[in-house]
Amino acid sequence: MTRIAMLGLGAMGSELARVQLEGGASVAVWNRTPGKAPSLDALGATRAATPDDAIRDADLVVVCLSNDDATRAVLDPLATRLRGKTLVNLTNGTPAQARRMARWASDHDVRYVDGGIMATPEMIGAPHALVLYAGDAAAFEQHRDVLARFGAPRFVGDDPGRAALLDLALLTGMCGLFAGALQAIAMARHGGVAAEEFAGLLVPWLHAMNGLVPAIATSVDTRRFEGGSSLAMQVLALDNLIEASRESGTDTTLLTTMQGWMRACVDAGHGADDLGRLIDVIRPVS
Incomplete structure (x- = not known):
């Protein structure tokens, strides 16, 4: 039986502990506020x-705290006790923070795996939960079956910052999606269309538009931006969207x-190109 320590029993940490207990693991739990998740x-x-x-x-220490500062504050005094153990850090953080934590772990002979949870707390252990991992590949493989209880485990590389990078990039895409959806709902409601009614139109439309993302990604990688709707046309079409928003x-x-x-x-002379060309403005080519 795998012996797990779960540090942090917030909304996410308590669910992580729950699925391990239900899976038959021995789990010791700690939270700064005693008695959390009774x-x-x-x-x-x-x-x-x-x-x-x-x-x-x-054998396995899983950390899921509020931020990197809280994680460092808890782990720094444990450096000697953690020696030889596997540390899986599921605290949301940046790639730089993950790499810094990995260096700390290496300095103290701790096997380090960084993770990014692509799920809400209620999704933990459910079929659509995905958790990205990076860092010590051997440590990940040793504990893969245990980690799979959280959600589908996907190892994305030896660079300990890669899981955090992909996690935050995916969340950025989600933020753009929700921001656009809320903007559209606000416009529709101004015209007397209820949000629920409008969602019946919006969701299939967004599903259809999501199908264009692979082609846009290919254009970014290949630097071939022809074939789609031109930017010169789209920049003019946005005038109507902006005016309608102002009116509402x-x-x-x-x-x-x-x-x-x-x-x-x-x-810059790229009016004939499609949406993929925007990458050069969002992140200018050095």
Whole structure:
């Protein structure tokens, strides 16, 4: 039986502990606020008074705290006790923070795996949950079956910052999707269309548009931006979207930002190119 220490019992950490207990693991749990997630007690969790107590007999230490500073504050005093153990850090953070933590772990002979959870707490252990991992490949493989209880495990490379990079990039795409959806809903509601009614039109439309993403990605990689709807045409079409937003009292920041990117490309002589060309404005080629 794998002995796990779970440090952090917030909304996500408590669900991570739950699926391990339900999967038959021995789990010692610690949280800064004692008594958090009482439902874990009935599942057989061992309550630890300190992080040191939690990790003492653990083979695998899983951390899911509020941020990198909180994680470092908890782990720094445990460096000697963690020696030889596998540390899986599921705290949301940046690639630079993950690499810094990996260097710290290496300095203290700790096997380090960084993770990015692509799921909400209620999705943990469910079929659509995905967790990205990077860092020590051998440590990941040793504990793959245990980690699979959280969600489908995908190892994305030896660079410990790669899981965080992909996690945050995916979340960035999600933010853009939700921002666009809310902008559209606000416009529709101004015209008397209920949000639920409009969602019935919006969701299939967004599904259809998502099908264009692979072609856009190919154009970015190959630097071939012809074949789609031209930026010169789209920059003009956005005038109507922006005007309709203003008429409805809806914030236009999202649309004017995108139109600004398009205009920059058109002004640079790329009006005949398609949307993929915007990558050069979003992240200029060095």
